[in-house]
Amino acid sequence: MNPNDLQIAEIWVYLSGSPLFALILTLTAYQVGSFFYQKTDRNPLANPVAIAVILVAIALYLVDMPYQKYFEGAQFVHFLLGTATVSLAIPIYRGVAALKARVFPLLIALLCGGVVSIVSAVGVATFLGADSAIIGAFYPKSVTAPIAMGVAERLGVSPTLTAVFAVITGIIGAILGSHILNLLGMKQWWQRGFAIGVAAHGIGTSRAFAVHPEAGTYASLAMGLHGILGALLIPLLKNYI
Amino acid sequence: MISGLVQILLWQGLGELISHFFLPIIPGPVLGLVFLLIFLIIKGHVNPSLALVSDAFSQHLGVLFIPAAVGVILFLPQLKANAFAVISALLVSVVATIVVTAVVLRFISKKDSHESQ
Numbered sequence: 096m097n098p099n100d101l102q103i104a105e106i107w108v109y110l111s112g113s114p115l116f117a118l119i120l121t122l123t124a125y126q127v128g129s130f131f132y133q134k135t136d137r138n139p140l141a142n143p144v145a146i147a148v149i150l151v152a153i154a155l156y157l158v159d160m161p162y163q164k165y166f167e168g169a170q171f172v173h174f175l176l177g178t179a180t181v182s183l184a185i186p187i188y189r190g191v192a193a194l195k196a197r198v199f200p201l202l203i204a205l206l207c208g209g210v211v212s213i214v215s216a217v218g219v220a221t222f223l224g225a226d227s228a229i230i231g232a233f234y235p236k237s238v239t240a241p242i243a244m245g246v247a248e249r250l251g252v253s254p255t256l257t258a259v260f261a262v263i264t265g266i267i268g269a270i271l272g273s274h275i276l277n278l279l280g281m282k283q284w285w286q287r288g289f290a291i292g293v294a295a296h297g298i299g300t301s302r303a304f305a306v307h308p309e310a311g312t313y314a315s316l317a318m319g320l321h322g323i324l325g326a327l328l329i330p331l332l333k334n335y336i
Numbered sequence: 337m338i339s340g341l342v343q344i345l346l347w348q349g350l351g352e353l354i355s356h357f358f359l360p361i362i363p364g365p366v367l368g369l370v371f372l373l374i375f376l377i378i379k380g381h382v383n384p385s386l387a388l389v390s391d392a393f394s395q396h397l398g399v400l401f402i403p404a405a406v407g408v409i410l411f412l413p414q415l416k417a418n419a420f421a422v423i424s425a426l427l428v429s430v431v432a433t434i435v436v437t438a439v440v441l442r443f444i445s446k447k448d449s450h451e452s453q
Contacts, residue, residue: 117403125399144398148405155409162410169403176400178341178393180365181348184372185382185390200444208437216429223421226414233425237433240401245363255407260426262405267430275434286441294433297397317437323373326366 111160117168124150137305139269142298144262180241183319190316193285201289205320208293212237213332232256234333236264238325239296239318246326250333261296268295269302284309292317340385347372 110116127150128143135141155165166173194201216233231252235243240261247257272291281287288310291299296318304311351368359367376382382390393400408415415422 121402122399125396125402142398144402144405147399147402148408151402151406152409155406162407165406166403169406172400173403175393176404177348177352177363177365177368178344179397179400180363181344181351181368181372182390182393184347184369184376185387186394187369187373188376188382191377197445200441203444204437204441207440208433211436212429212433215432216425219428220418220421220425223424225418225421225425229414229418229422233429236426237429239397241397242363242366244401244404245365249361249363253407253411255404256411258401258405259408259411260422262401263426264430267426268434271430272434275431276438279435279438281438281442283442283445286438286445289441290434290438293437294430323366323370326362330361 111158111164114168114171117165118171120151120154120165121147121169121172124148124154137301139266139298139302142262142266145266148259148262176241176244180245180322183239183241183322186315187319187323190312190319193312193316194320197285201316201320204289205293205317205324208290209237209321209324209328210332212294213329228253229256231333232260234329235325236260237294237296237321238329239322240265242322242326246329250330262298265295265298268299272299272302273306285313288313289317293321296321337385337388340383340387340389343386344368344372344389347375 124147125143128141128146131141131146132138132143151165155162213234216236217230220230220233231250232247234250234252235246235257237243238246238261240258243257243261244254247254268291272295273287276287276290281290284307288303288307291303291310292314295302300311300314300318303314347368348365349368350371351366352364354367355362355364
């Protein structure tokens, strides 16, 4: 090996040994994802998280870095999930004014939607013979990802699979939501937004805001309430099904 | 900004403590969220530094679950083997959830508005 190569190898060993590499990789990938998301006029298929995950996975493969080592560095980002979860109280609080007038229909619809999201996913996956590790991750998947991952940890199912299923759920909901609601002949923006928020959490909410502000407000309220109720009720449901 | 972050971390800490000692089935941050929400409802307003931190988080919430989601590379063989079941379950679940939530909401609020008329 010539001295030049050795030097580069040493720099690489130094960089990959510190959290810096994982942090740069994570944030840059997200930046690229956000760029495409903006460029495609917020097309749900160009979801910045999905793009970032694929880019990071390819980068890790190229530099031959094991996932555990990447996570060691990226755990500083991961740690903030809990803090971000607590801060969801503020958008929920802002939506509470909208809730007051319609508390009864909204809560009943949320409970029905939440139960259906779990029973249908778990039912179909069980019927088609999926592994139990995968089925477990379906329980919290309709809840917003930061809360879903916390719930998954407590249930003893994989937070990773839960996060991936939650993101895919959000993307499907954001793509199909408007079409389904049109087929049903739903005309009220608040009802449309709330249904999207229950089914497709943050990604659906961002879509709902793009369509109509009232739909967005109710979607974000639905996402927050589903998060809280999900965290309280999913563990009970999973133990008794 | 810092004061908002401190407030949120304190609520998170309280949530983690209660979760650890009394309610291990509920994640600490979710309890922190509930406590902060109750606090805000009682207090009646959000202070600006808290709002600043929360807006920053909610704008870029997605970046925070990238590290865990990349772990999907460890599950690729398992997901491949179950690809059909996973995709069907997710599709059916999303469609069913939207339909049920929307129809229930429309049905109940129609009934409500008839009663009040």
